Amino acid sequence: MTRRTENLAGRALMAAFCLAVLVPFAGIVLAALHPPGSVVPGLSWPQHPTLESFTRAWSDAGFGGLLRNSAVIALGVVPLALVCASLAGYAFATMTFRGRKVLFGFLMLGLALPYEAAVVPLYYDLRAIGLTDTPLALILALTGLFMPFGAFWMREQFLALPKEMTEAASIDGAGSWTVLWRVLLPCSRPALITLGLLYFLWAWNQFLLSLILIQNPAGRTAPAGLGFFVGAHNIDVPLLSAATLIVIGPVVAVYLFFQRHFIAGMLAGAVKG
Template sequence: MSRTDRLTGRALVALFCAGVLIPFAALVLTALNPPGTAVSGLAWPKDPTFASFGEAWSAAGFGTLLTNSAFVVLGVVPLALVCATLAGYAFATMDFRGKGLLFGLLLVGLTLPYEAAVVPLYYNMQSLGLTDTPYALVLALVGLYMPFGAFWMRQQFAALPKELREAASLDGAGDWALLWRVLVPCIRPGLTTLGLLYFLWAWNQFLLTLILIQSPEERTAPAGLAFFVGAHSTDVPMLAAATLIVIAPVVLVYLFFQRNFIAGMVSGAVKG
């Protein structure tokens, strides 16, 4: 790369970083103002305080909302990862009748907007007696995330050398042992990345929560934030504090797993 290309790349990265960090800094500075303070522009508050966080926490009931979101995430991520791993392993390593057709149907699921499935999902969950419960959201999200998860894991398994599977088979490893003892450890970065994506999508899910869960006690954090905004639309510091409370788990999880996320994004790009 030439010096001009390097400088251009760095300038673009700096521009994108500024586009993310400046709004986030404005949000933090706004939340440090006392509740009810009129805020305009990006400026350090005269009397910095965490009072807006306490007021927002108690007014919105974020203790319950965050617990509900954590329950949904802890239900969606492990179950979806297991299902996606099994599906990806089958599509990448096994030959069976209808394999191409079934995989094509999964790819069709990637093209369809999940908003089109909201109404059928609601009536299906209602017939099962699961509406107004987090179990409805968990089952719906696992199903909706399956096309992408199966495609992702198929690519991860397909990128592994075929000789690895042949050597394990010669050593007497069956399909189950080959999957969990040999292949899964090799694709751990990709599996971690998929788990992180599932976490982000499940935590930020909004529309399905509004449709499937009507009870205020069962709402997740993003849905609770929407109702909180409607009730406190004029108190900007409290709105900023509430937003930071909701996005804090996402930011922390991403910062903790960022190396694995980046490694997983490129692990299946080149077939070994």
């Protein structure tokens, strides 16, 4: 196979992946432009486009409060999880202590074990200390859920950096905290932004934990509220499409804003790792 054929095959494959994502998304957008309660005849432009489905979905589901709750939880999870992941990654990458490999392997089990198995015990533990139906319960649960991947991600990033940097800082009298905050983290900015973006996407899209830990309707997140909205309007396709676009809108906006940083972080990990 020649290089030109390989390039054409790669572009065709990427075009197929793009169509697989864009066509369903276009179908949702076109369906949301139909009037509420109307029949959507497949992938077609409506005869009388309207935003009535968006306004009705917003008012009926109360998406203003739902989006605010999701934002509070996501913005609480991201910084806390980033700090914990950076500290754990730094310890496993640069420090030598007894049981380091065993402890790291035990932490990595979190990537393999389904978190659904811990939902019920987690609920009773948080209820025992009075944290259920509060944003703090979901923030702490998601931070712990994201720790295995975050620790692995930051550990690999720190290991990929030249050891001469930390050695030179140590010779100049820098302590562990100084090496971490002044040397390693500034060099790992693309990886941190990428990890923070992943945390935001995962925290925003979390459904099961938010459904179990926050049962008060006033404290529901946007995905959980969308689930109840779907149950109440399961045959109104334009209304459901509009509600779906409202929920995923902030996620798409954040991703597009940080797109370059996200790609830079992924490529840096691929090249160095």
